[in-house]
Amino acid sequence: MSRPRLFVTRKLPPDVEARLERDYDACLNADDRLMDAWDIVKGCKDRDGLLATVTDRLDAPAIEALPSSIRIIATFSVGYDHIDIKAAKARGLTVTNTPGVLTDATADIALLLILGAARGAGWGEAMIRQKSWKNWAPSGPLGIHLSGKRLGILGMGRIGQAVAARAQAFGLKIHYHNRQRLPVSEEQDAVYHETPESLFAVSDILSINCASTPETRGIINARTLSLLPKDAILVNTARGDIVEDDALIEALSSGRLAAAGLDVYAGEPDIDPRYRTLPNTFLLPHLGSATHETRNAMGFCALDNLDAFFAGKRVPNPVTA
Template sequence: MTTQAPRLIRTTRLLDDVEARIRSEFSAPPPPEAALGTEELLELAHAYQPFAVLVTHTSPLKGADVQALPESVKLVATVSVGLDHLDVPALLARNIAVSNTPDVLTDCNADLAIMLILAASRRAAEYYTLMKAGWGRTLGMGEMLGHRVSGKRLGIVGMGRIGQAVAKRARGFDMSILYHNRRQLDPAEEAGATYFDKLEDMLPHCDILSLHMPGSPSAPPLINAQTLSLLPHGSVLVNAARGSLVDETALKAALKSGQLFAAGLDVFRNEPNPDPALLALPNLFMTPHVGSATVETRTAMGMLALDNVSAMAAGKPLPSGVSA
């Protein structure tokens, strides 16, 4: 425990309220003008000898990078829920604690998933393109028709906090909720949703499929040609979780053939430079990995990261610590 202001560095400028708290409660260098990469992070860490390091996905810490952190570092606090950019076992093995920012992202991520469902189903990308070109003619009765979302069957893969929040919102559209998860929820959490132990058994019943589970670049994609073929013809796929969950070659084929009516993606396999051939498809609605991109949520994420630093410095349990 220390009575001095905890020393920290961050790899990116955080929102104004978070930066104000850093100035008030912590000892830190000025925020970087641009997001730091891993090499720049390590250079700053050795120069400043911080107690804690606040990171995002722009500065991954894996393998040799973990070993290169100075001995002063006792906590790596990522301003994210995802941990793909951190070698958590290696950090813990060095007795460096790890924290993330769960829960505070739930509502905004769920809101975005519903936006993707609506936009993909109602051809928002195509309508926007038409309007930007000047519109110019009346559409025929059967031209550029989308699909109604109300009353459809929504399959959710991953019924954690965000999946349950999506289900809650979808019930406002009178959607039937199906879900596949590592375990069946208790009846109160299910709230009438139908559980499928096997993903393959659920897919034929899904008008819309929404992904809300962790992903790993080293694991085979969950959504591939075989799983896409099990969906009803003309269904909609939404991914606001991780790009690694989807085989994008199979996705392109399904969008071109009509097996998928449309898709809504916030995440991609190669970020921030997705496959141009995928982005060119007219029946894809896309956003640039912005599930948490609201003032309220990004502020809450930064504040939770700082809460973890304060707790660590005071010798208290971390509010959102990560175990191996």
């Protein structure tokens, strides 16, 4: 039997591509050239499946334009806001993602952002690199102590729970809001809030760990930021469009917020340039899942979904029912 034909939009880790080439007739992206939606549509000609990533914006027109031979879109990500799921369902396409395998890596980055923002890792490193460190001084510059602070977690899924477990080791008291309250046996002494507004009011540090949905896009705005305690810290490892940049930059510039730690941005990598000028930001280039182990696991998870689909079995991680 002939092997299923795949179009792969980005260069993937070597071990993942080796398995792809072994099991599939795969059209790979050796140069890792970024493609727009119409490049992808063209590349899918005579292909049976599409292996995409978060950089591929597959809106409704692109989904509708895909060749009729395409039956599955496997995304190399846990998030799938870059795919118009409604349009995919209307086409009868199966869409899968890669949840679970990047939980620990992303939670680690969230803690790095919390520590980096609270203790001034950004400006501290800049002092070393720019040779502006004159001497140790009792009066500063100073950061913020973590122990005893309240960490608010917006989105208590796998990653949110992993962040909570790590944060408790630093003496942080956990509060959270989620679409559904966790069973009490799984809360680990965390305090549940029925509304985001209630959570924000007690969050000395706010960690954004929710999915990007119509309900959460722009939820961090001037009004909701004003609910945070003065000198609060905000960290985001979820999606950039959950935060309104103008509002966050104003809160940081005015001193309303003490600091922010960001790994994701609206329009990345073309982020709002004002973030770079703020000394109270600790900025990373979307490193949430960026470990050798995690990226391999994501690729193998995507391939497990594809293997099951083409074998006529139930896919392990369906996004579309």
